[in-house]
Amino acid sequence: MKIETLYFETVEVDEKDIIHFENGLPGFQSETQFVLLDLEGNPAFKVLQSVQxxxxxxxxxxxxxxxxxxxxxLDDSTVEQLNIKKPEDISVWSIVTLKEPFEKSTHNLQAPVVINNESKKAKQISLNHPSYHTKHSIKGGEHQHVSSD
Known part of the structure; x- marks a missing residue:
């Protein structure tokens, strides 16, 4: 099927690659279908694109x-909701907030996206961990938190 995308214009995606968020993403509850698209030349990053x-x-x-x-x-209800049978079946992604210059960009460790690569079920979870914030530097380091500008 063909979908229109923000960064790549029209792309062909296989329906088996569609990731299903039963309850959407926080702030986007009606958006339940996404695909992961590669960023050419940059394997460390991908684009999570809405199908709709x-x-x-x-x-x-x-x-x-x-x-x-x-x-x-992962709590038991998330494991059950995503139908996770073994840890190797999941992938974890953090959402990046892009900044100029790119080195100032941050990623969200407090609310990772967890995808069951087998069932294609996914969920963005919220962690209650004092070391994880919504704005960690993409330059890495031990939980380098970036304060709001």
Missing amino acids: TESLSFVVTNPFLIQPDYEFK
């Missing part, structure tokens, strides 16, 4: 690439 709304798109990254000590435990 061309202008709704998030740049995401694997938080473990930037914060190797990042860890959290």
Whole structure:
């Protein structure tokens, strides 16, 4: 199927690659279908693009690439909701807030997106962890928090 995207114009996506957010994303409850698109030449980042709304798109990254000590435990209801059978089936993404220059960009460790790569069910979860914030530097380091400008 073809979808219109914010960054790539029209792209062809396979329906089996559509990620389903049962309750949408916080602030976008009616947006329940997304796809992950590669950013050419930059494997550390992807685009989480709404299938329904061309202008709704998030740049995401694997938080473990930037914060190797990042860890959290999924609660039982999330494991059940996403139908997770084993840890290897999931991928975790943090939403990036792009800034100029790029080095000032941040990513959200407090609300990661968890995707079951097998079932294609996903959810953005909210962590109650004192070390994780919504604005961590993408330059990495041990939980380098960036205050609001």
